[in-house]
Amino acid sequence: MTEWPKELLEIFNDPLLEDVRPKAAAPTASDRMQRKLEEVNNWIAINGREPRSNGDLKEKLMYAAMTRLRELGFEIWT
Numbered sequence: 001m002t003e004w005p006k007e008l009l010e011i012f013n014d015p016l017l018e019d020v021r022p023k024a025a026a027p028t029a030s031d032r033m034q035r036k037l038e039e040v041n042n043w044i045a046i047n048g049r050e051p052r053s054n055g056d057l058k059e060k061l062m063y064a065a066m067t068r069l070r071e072l073g074f075e076i077w078t
Contacts, residue, residue, distance in 0.1 A: 033069070041068045041077045050076070 011017070027035070035036055043062045049061035066076055 033072070033074070036065050037069055037074055040069065044077050053054070 011042055040062055043059075048067070051059045053060060053063045055063070070076060
C-alpha cells in the first residue's frame, strides 16, 4: 500500500475541493436500450396493456420505443 504525502492529503481535505468529483462515464448504447426497455415494461405494468400508436404523446413515445426494441430483438413483457 502506498503512503500518501501529508501535503497531498491536506489538499484533498481542502473545503474548496469538497464538491469536486470525477466525471461520470457516459452511458453506452446498450445502457440506453436497457433503460428504455425498463421504461416500456414499467409503462405496461402500470397500464395493464401495451402502448398504442393512437394514445397520448407519452403512449405514442412508448409505442415507438417498444416497436424499435422488438425490431432489435428485445423481449417486451405482455
